[in-house]
Amino acid sequence: MLKKIYSSSSMLKACFAVALAAVTLTGCSPEEYEGPNEAGIPSVNAAKVRVEVDQTTNGVTFYLDNKGEYPIWLMPQGRNTTYSTVNGQTVIFTVAGDYKIPYRVGNRNGISDGTDTLTFHINNSIVNFDQYYNLLAGGSENSGKTKEWRIASSVADHLACGDYGTTGNGWYSAQPNEKGSFGLYDDRLTFSTEKGYVYEPGTSGTVYVNKDASYGNNPHSGSDYTTPVSRQTADYRFEVEGTSLYLVLPANTLFPYISADAQYSEPRFRVENITATQLDLVYDNPNKSISWHFILTSGQEGFQGFNADSNCNLWKNCTYNMTFFYAPGWAQIAAPGFSANGNSYTISLPTATTQQWQAQCKFHTDMTTNSSTRYDFSAKFLSTKDHNSVTVKLVKEGDDNTFYFTEVIKLKAYEPYVFYKSDMPGIDMNNVTLVLDFGGNEAGTDVTVSRIDLQEHGCDGIVAPEEDTDRTVYVYNAISNLWKTRVDDRGTAGFTTRYYYAPGWAQIANPVLTFNAGTFSYVLPQATSARWQAQCFITTDIAGEANTKYDFSCKLNSDKAGTFMVKLTDTASGDNFLFAKEVTLRPYEEYTLKVPAVMLPNGAAASLELVLDFGGNEADTHVSASNIILQKTAI
Incomplete structure (x- = not known):
């Protein structure tokens, strides 16, 4: 068994420096603070610590759940020992065995005198990658x-x-x-x-x-x-x-x-x-x-807007002048700060406003559009504060009632937001004005607007995704979730299983299923090459009503790439199904399938079964379905 317990004076000095930094940082808080208080030093015995171990990757995540305190984890690193003060720190341990990780806790008053240990076990050493x-x-x-x-x-x-x-x-x-x-x-x-x-x-x-x-x-x-x-x-x-x-x-x-x-x-x-x-x-x-x-x-970036650098972009070569209306409480004050760096513009709003149109910034341009052409528009926003009501308007100069759009968007602090409109019918405009209103902003908000693009539709060859119109709310623990109440909450009594596992269409022993707290995990030892060669059926006693719409959602995970099928059907008839959706999974990337407002085409079903077909799987594929939600569509 591998056991590591270390401490060193140099590390403790470093930890003390962290404590001083914590004291310094609290000075930024509006809470009154008079300096360290020895009586307020935390006790390691009161620390609520926990650890989560991913035995697939040997990744171990360390948590401290005490409010107002930070951890000091003393960890092996190579042949040495290091420390971390990150709450939620993840570290990979390459060697199997039992581990004891010493830790202390600190707050603005100092670091605990004592040290405790957090224990966990790694099942397997990394012998292949x-x-x-x-x-x-x-x-x-x-x-x-x-x-x-x-x-x-x-x-x-x-x-x-x-x-x-x-x-x-x-x-x-x-x-x-x-x-x-x-x-x-x-x-x-x-x-x-x-x-x-x-x-x-x-x-x-x-x-x-x-x-x-x-x-x-x-x-x-x-x-x-x-x-x-x-x-x-x-x-x-x-x-x-x-x-x-x-x-x-x-x-x-x-x-x-x-x-x-x-x-x-x-x-x-x-x-x-x-x-x-x-x-x-x-x-x-x-x-x-x-x-x-x-x-x-490596996550999906999502749509990043049209190509603002292309010659298709009318904004790229336009000229503009700025006007502002900055009026907290409708009493106009000095214009907000404004700076430009190429196609990137930062507006600094030192004073809070409370209503729409109290913080208007207008780009008066010499761009022109016409009614015989269709247009695309995009811009990227980044705010230093949350802002739930930014207005974006593309309007004809001097005519507030002639515009391409007036939209209100929500910005989260430091999260980029790409606003776009595609294939807009053209309007005759001699001068196009872009209006940005930040009314309702917090004090000290800086917003950067960049990569502004107005172009003829499809000029740069970029196709914008269709707007997601699904507003369905999926909540696993909701009473409305038929699957949880009729299947998961009843354990293995809530369903029966059957299989068709047939590499080359020659049926072999069933895949191994493990069911745990609503997660169905399968191991498929042999590869298959075609759709329907690895069918796993989960049969329930949930009845499907006629002329009734249902919503479905589930999370899928696989350790191997593959394109699989998910089908929810009448147990008595494979032709009377709510849906049959193909999903493409990437290794270790969670995929959420959502299917809103679907109806049985051939009337009621006495019972429904979920078919998970992993046909085309690689050998030794581990795949799971969890957080399954089946609910009647809200009216």
Whole structure:
């Protein structure tokens, strides 16, 4: 059994520095605070700690549930020991065994005198990296798959640094989209299951470099800089050192941020956490006594607007002048702050307003449109504060009643929002005005509007997605969820099963099913090659009423890629079904299927059964269905 219990005076000094930082930070709060109080130092005995272990990836997540306190986890890292003050910290442990992780707790008054331990067990050592190839590259080793990653711009800590050997986020943490002007978020990293690595610098054609590095053309301005680079191909490998997992690239390989010459010459990243859509890497630089933290994502970006850089964009070459009406309580004050940087505009609103139209910003342009042409429009918004009522209006100059649209949108702090309209009927306008109203803003709100695009419909070749009109509310624990009350809550008494598992149409032994608290988990040991060769039936006593609409939702997970079928049907007739939907699953990425307002076409069903067909599966596929919701459609 592997047991690690460490402490050191240097680490405790570092933890004390964290405590002082916590004291300093509380000075930003409006709450009155007179300094540390020894009587208020927390007790480790009162700490409510917990741990979650993912035995698939060996990822362990540590939590402290005490309000107003922070944890100090003392963790093995390679052959050394490190600390983290992150609540919700995830660390990968590569070696099987029982672990005891010492911890303390702190608050603004100081750090607990005592130390306690949190225990957990890792079932298996990492002896092959197949699950990591699945997560990183989208398939098993040498399966011909690739997966693209990018810096997770919308997440705090996506670029951070801290004490050497730590999780690398104790000193500095980039806020969402903070580095947007440096081309950092354009970079793309592609990993293949054949251990191939591709770095693409994106539209900027540059890489972002630390001020103290020498790579490229360092202007020696005392600030981080960008320098031109080209596409680069290389390879990668996984390595285990001690209890830590590393992602290793060859010497002189590019990465979205070059923190030091040493990183470029020997890029070796500790894998702190990996899921299907998030990768946390730490680069330890002993020469500088610093660790750098990077968060990457492979999640879907969603629609990013039309191509504002194309010559199709009328906004690109227009001229404009600005006017403002900034009137808290309808008493006009000085105009809000305004700055422009290319096709990016920041409006700074120091004073709060309470109603629509109290914070108007107008772009009076020389753009023209006509009634014989159809148009597309898009713009990206980013606010430093939540704002539930931003008005966006594209209107004819001097005529408030002639406009393409007047829409109210909601912005969440530091979350990019892409507003768009597609295929709009044209209107004769000699001068087009864009009106942005931030009435109802909090004090100190900054909003950046960028990549504004007005163009003839389809000119740049980008097709906008259709607006999601499904407003159905799906709540698993709701009384209206027939599946939960009639199936899940009754355990295995709530359903029966049958199977048709037939690779090459020759039926074999059934897949293995495990049912636990509403989750149906299947293991399919042999591959199949066609639809309907791996059918799993869940038969219920839920009756389907005639002429009644139903909503359905469930979550699906698989450790292998595949395109499968989900069907909810009359047990007595496969032709009388509510729906049959094809779903494409990526390894370890949760997929939520939603099917609103469907009706049985051939009348009532005495009972319904859910058919999950995994035909076409790879060998040794583990797949699950959970959070199943079946409800009558609300009128």
